[in-house]
Amino acid sequence: EAQVTQNPRYLITVTGKKLTVTCSQNMNHEYMSWYRQDPGLGLRQIYYSMNVEVTDKGDVPEGYKVSRKEKRNFPLILESPSPNQTSLYFCASSTRGRTDTQYFGPGTRLTVL
Amino acid sequence: AQSVTQLDSQVPVFEEAPVELRCNYSSSVSVYLFWYVQYPNQGLQLLLKYLSGSTLVESINGFEAEFNKSQTSFHLRKPSVHISDTAEYFCAVSDQRDDKIIFGKGTRLHILP
Numbered sequence: 001e002a003q004v005t006q007n008p009r010y011l012i013t014v015t016g017k018k019l020t021v022t023c024s025q026n027m028n029h030e031y032m033s034w035y036r037q038d039p040g041l042g043l044r045q046i047y048y049s050m051n052v053e054v055t056d057k058g059d060v061p062e063g064y065k066v067s068r069k070e071k072r073n074f075p076l077i078l079e080s081p082s083p084n085q086t087s088l089y090f091c092a093s094s095t096r097g098r099t100d101t102q103y104f105g106p107g108t109r110l111t112v113l
Numbered sequence: 114a115q116s117v118t119q120l121d122s123q124v125p126v127f128e129e130a131p132v133e134l135r136c137n138y139s140s141s142v143s144v145y146l147f148w149y150v151q152y153p154n155q156g157l158q159l160l161l162k163y164l165s166g167s168t169l170v171e172s173i174n175g176f177e178a179e180f181n182k183s184q185t186s187f188h189l190r191k192p193s194v195h196i197s198d199t200a201e202y203f204c205a206v207s208d209q210r211d212d213k214i215i216f217g218k219g220t221r222l223h224i225l226p
Contacts, residue, residue: 004156031212033214035216040122040218041218042119042203042216042217042218042219043157043203043205043216043219044216045213045214045215045216048212048213048214050212056211056212056213058213059213059215090156090157092157097207097212098145098207098208098211098212098213098214099145099164099207101147101159101162102147102149102157102159102214104156104157104158105156106155106156107156
């Protein structure tokens with residue numbers, strides 16, 4: 001089944017404790033991205049990647065890191081999480097990028113205490 | 114930079130009544146426009162998209178949207194809504210300048226019995 005998977009689905013952590021949210025797709029997509037969803041703010045793009053070793057900042061990259069060492073994986077790293085990063089995070093992938101359908105993962109609900 | 118405005122955060126409508134969800138965008142170059150739907154506790158799914166050609170695009174479940182360049186709009190319409198249309202709807206835009214995808218803040222559609 002073609003899908004985007006994220007792990008973990010739920011995470012509660014404390015301020016400053018490094019964490020990684022994994023994202024993997026099995027559709028051989030070139031483009032992958034991370035979004036955060038907050039009430040009243042919609043989805044905001046954090047980072048995106050056009051291909052392996054190519055990443056670019058979205059609208060809200062501060063406090064986040066990403067890497068794209070393999071085509072199928074695009075982990076999101078929070079080196080020192082803070083409470084304002086409490087949010088619902090979505091990973092998405094598409095064939096090439098801006099003209100293509102984005103396929104979204106199920107989401108990761110992160111709470112930073 | 115491109116931007117998206119969804120004018121209504123919530124839209125209540127009676128079952129079997131028509132509905133219009135409004136979306137306006139801002140960009141100085143050619144745009145690509147999308148509507149995504151998010152059902153409760155799920156990720157986002159593509160509803161329809163406009164890339165070029167016919168300005169009226171349709172989805173398989175009865176929604177349609179019309180690209181209006183002069184009014185910089187891409188409003189979503191359905192002539193008769195069903196209870197199963199209860200969801201949050203997001204308008205998104207990308208353009209030729211970069212590979213960012215910008216989402217609106219979303220419109221929550223409430224279907225009243």
